[in-house]
Amino acid sequence: MHARHPTIGVFDSGFGGLTVLKVLLELVPDADYLYFGDTARLPYGSKSVETVARYAVEAAHYLEGHGAELLVIACNTATALALERITAAAHVPVVGVVEPGAEAAASVSKNRKVVVLGTEATVSSHAYRKALEARGLDAREKACPLLVPLVEEGWVEHSVTEQVARIYLDEAFADGFRDADALVLGCTHYPLLKPLLHRVAPSHVSIVDSAESTARAVAEQLRSLLPASPAIREERRARPRLKFFATDSVEKFRRLGERFLGRAIEDVRHVDLKE
Amino acid sequence: MHARHPTIGVFDSGFGGLTVLKVLLELVPDADYLYFGDTARLPYGSKSVETVARYAVEAAHYLEGHGAELLVIACNTATALALERITAAAHVPVVGVVEPGAEAAASVSKNRKVVVLGTEATVSSHAYRKALEARGLDAREKACPLLVPLVEEGWVEHSVTEQVARIYLDEAFADGFRDADALVLGCTHYPLLKPLLHRVAPSHVSIVDSAESTARAVAEQLRSLLPASPAIREERRARPRLKFFATDSVEKFRRLGERFLGRAIEDVRHVDLKE
Numbered sequence: 001m002h003a004r005h006p007t008i009g010v011f012d013s014g015f016g017g018l019t020v021l022k023v024l025l026e027l028v029p030d031a032d033y034l035y036f037g038d039t040a041r042l043p044y045g046s047k048s049v050e051t052v053a054r055y056a057v058e059a060a061h062y063l064e065g066h067g068a069e070l071l072v073i074a075c076n077t078a079t080a081l082a083l084e085r086i087t088a089a090a091h092v093p094v095v096g097v098v099e100p101g102a103e104a105a106a107s108v109s110k111n112r113k114v115v116v117l118g119t120e121a122t123v124s125s126h127a128y129r130k131a132l133e134a135r136g137l138d139a140r141e142k143a144c145p146l147l148v149p150l151v152e153e154g155w156v157e158h159s160v161t162e163q164v165a166r167i168y169l170d171e172a173f174a175d176g177f178r179d180a181d182a183l184v185l186g187c188t189h190y191p192l193l194k195p196l197l198h199r200v201a202p203s204h205v206s207i208v209d210s211a212e213s214t215a216r217a218v219a220e221q222l223r224s225l226l227p228a229s230p231a232i233r234e235e236r237r238a239r240p241r242l243k244f245f246a247t248d249s250v251e252k253f254r255r256l257g258e259r260f261l262g263r264a265i266e267d268v269r270h271v272d273l274k275e
Numbered sequence: 276m277h278a279r280h281p282t283i284g285v286f287d288s289g290f291g292g293l294t295v296l297k298v299l300l301e302l303v304p305d306a307d308y309l310y311f312g313d314t315a316r317l318p319y320g321s322k323s324v325e326t327v328a329r330y331a332v333e334a335a336h337y338l339e340g341h342g343a344e345l346l347v348i349a350c351n352t353a354t355a356l357a358l359e360r361i362t363a364a365a366h367v368p369v370v371g372v373v374e375p376g377a378e379a380a381a382s383v384s385k386n387r388k389v390v391v392l393g394t395e396a397t398v399s400s401h402a403y404r405k406a407l408e409a410r411g412l413d414a415r416e417k418a419c420p421l422l423v424p425l426v427e428e429g430w431v432e433h434s435v436t437e438q439v440a441r442i443y444l445d446e447a448f449a450d451g452f453r454d455a456d457a458l459v460l461g462c463t464h465y466p467l468l469k470p471l472l473h474r475v476a477p478s479h480v481s482i483v484d485s486a487e488s489t490a491r492a493v494a495e496q497l498r499s500l501l502p503a504s505p506a507i508r509e510e511r512r513a514r515p516r517l518k519f520f521a522t523d524s525v526e527k528f529r530r531l532g533e534r535f536l537g538r539a540i541e542d543v544r545h546v547d548l549k550e
Contacts, residue, residue, distance in 0.1 A: 040326045041316055046427075048524035051315045149424040152321075160438055167435075249323035 005241075006225060007032045008218070009068025009092075011059045014042035015152075015253075016188030016211075017074030018260035020097070021242075023215035024072070029236040030226045033243070036063050036271070037257070040247035043148060044077040045119025045187070052121065053082035057089045058273050062245070064092060072218055073097065076186045076210065077119050080127035093221075100217040101184050101210030102131035108206045109137060109182040115172045115205075116141045118186035119148065128186055140180065142172040144187075151189045152256065157196060165193065165200045173202055184208045192260065244268040280516075281500060282307045283493070284343025286334045289317035290528075291423075291463030291486075292349030293535035295372070296517075298490035299347070304511040305501045308518070311338050311546075312532070315522035318423060319352040320394025320462070327396065328357035332364045333548050337520070339367060347493055348372065351461045351485065352394050355402035368496075375492040376459050376485030377406035383481045384412060384457040390447045390480075391416045393461035394423065403461055415455065417447040419462075426464045427531065432471060440468065440475045448477055459483045467535065519543040 008031045010021050021035055036059050038044075044052045056078040060071055071094045073079045073086060079096030087094045105114045114137050116128040123143040132139040147168075150161045173180060183205050185191060191211050198207060242265075246253035250268045257265045283306045285296050296310055311334050313319075319327045331353040335346055346369045348354045348361060354371030362369045380389045389412050391403040398418040407414040422443075425436045448455060458476050460466060463486050472482060517540075521528035525543045532540045 040322060042321075046317075046527075047315060048527070051523050145428055146421075146424055149421055153420055160435060160442075163435055163438075248326050252321075252323070 005030060005032050006069045006222065007034060007067045008070050008072060009034045009036065009060075009063030009066070010072045010074045011036045011038075011056070011063060011078070012075040012188060013037070013044040013055075013078065014039050015257050015260045016148075018257055019188050019191040019211040020072060020074035020214050022261050023212050024218060025237070025240050027215050027219040028222055028226065029233050029240060031222070032241040034063055034066055034068055035242065035244045037244070037246045037253060038273075039249070039253060043119070044075060045121050045148060046145065047077075047121060049081045049125070052078055053085045056082045056086050060086050060090050060094070062271065062273070064090060066245075068092060070095065070218070070222075072214065074188055074211070074214065076188060077121045080118075080122040080125040095214065095218055095221070097188065097210045097214045098127045098131050098186075100213035101186060101208060102128060102135060103217075104210075104213040105132060105182045105184050105208045106135040106137055108208060109180075111179050111181045112137045113177060113180040114139045114182045114184060115169075115177060115180045116184040116186045117144050117147070117168065117172070117190060119143065120145055122186055128184060140172055140177045141186075142168055144168045147193065148187065148189045151192050154259070156192045161193070162196055162200060165197060169197075169200055180205070182206050182208055185210055242267065245271045247271050247273060280305060280307050281344045281497065282309060282342045283345050283347060284309045284311065284335075284338030284341070285347045285349050286311045286313075286331070286338060286353070287350040287463060288313050288319040288330075288353065290314075290427075290532050290535045293532055294463045294466040294486040295347060295349035295489055297536050298487050299493060300512070300515050302490050302494040303497055303501065304508050304515060306497070307516040309338055309341055309343055309520070310517065311520045312528060313522050314524070314528060318394070319350060320396050320423060321420065322396060324356045324400070327353055328360045331357045331361050335361050335365050335369070337546065337548070339365060341520075343367060345370070345493070345497075347489065349463055349486070349489065351463060352396045355393075355397040355400040370489065370493055370496070372463065372485045372489045373402045373406050373461075375488035376461060376483060377403060377410060378492075379483045379485075379488040380407060380457045380459050381410040381412055383483060384455075386454050386456045387412045388452060388455040389414045389457045389459060390444075390452060390455045391459040391461045392419050392422070392443065392447070392465060394418065395420050397461055403459060415447055415452045416461075417443055419443045422468065423462065423464045426467050429534070431467045436468070437471055437475060440472060444472075444475055455480070457481050457483055460485055517542065520546045522546050522548060
């Protein structure tokens, strides 16, 4: 790995992984970044293990081929369904979003009971439940298939979204999970709903953002490698080194992606994985 | 074409096209049917022309290779973005959903003003507006990206869906289109929302279901070919000849598909288009 400026490859089915990249740019500004959004085949959340694994391995190879020295699977569905397959297929270290999310939940939950929100595929895989049970916590996983389209519609503070979130959370924080005290955002679209979810979730609940936890885990892993000079970090923070690849429309990636990344997206290249 | 029992290939990105197949089974029970759902790559509604055209042509070739003598593109997005490309690539007649939908709207609209609901991609293509303007009608197209996920969540009679539909319809039937008197369902998921849309749309509005209009157009095209014997038709209606192909999970196709088709789905085969 390049000691001063490692190249980090960030992968997602679409735009959500940009919430991970956003925190990475804050915590590890020294790195160069490649972001791959498989927007032609999104969403992964409703697809099967086989399909998601095949797509994710193709994307991982693409990023490696373009110089990534560390891969961040910034997609809960791809992590939940295919992290082992990606790790086996890759020649560089791979970090997923589930373990960091579970670790953060374990560190904040006093009641040892956690609710996890995710896509249908993430929930069906029970990846979060396994990771949380391995840490001695009880978990209830709740599939929330409408939240991604609501975020993509831009309705992050809309009354309809609030009602939908309330329905999902009422179902999740019921019966044996009334006293759950951590809520894991198990999808990288959900950080955009954090203010709304803070209002809707029971007041005793801490929200764990798996995007943020993952960026922290990556920062921790790279800490010894990177220059400590605050001047360099500030310079990079102002002008990060970013390249984007998208399998569907570049124009759309730019437009929708800016909402997730919170800054302008410039250098986007179209990729056809069949080439 | 086989005179007594032509094989009709029906294609959609996922499940919505089953609403077209449902009406076809009623109107043309004598035919054999192949249904192809490109569920690994759905939804098409938010993707670009290039991507949708490539996917749709692959599916058309697959159906032809399995004996389809007539192709029904039972997907508004694929029709709107790629009908010409599909027709050029196919060796059999191809019927899309846009022209039959526009024709039906033209025949019911007295004010010559029509509102069309569709996915983002269908609306951006302006395929409906062009088809309606060619018939001397004014059209307003309204993208409704939340309706497909709401239908797939099964919330076809939910208060949230009603609010979302009200927001979309209020925006569509505004200003110069207050007196529009036809509402075209320009997505094959929407027929499941017909009862709800009847309640929410202004009372003077006729709803035009492009799925139904397309099935009628196919029936018309095949009328001279098919046996008139009511006994044969009844027998086939009770036991239609159906084969399904899906690019994602077969189990999920069966489960979700039954909601759209209104009958049990049995013979589903998994297809990997990269094979």
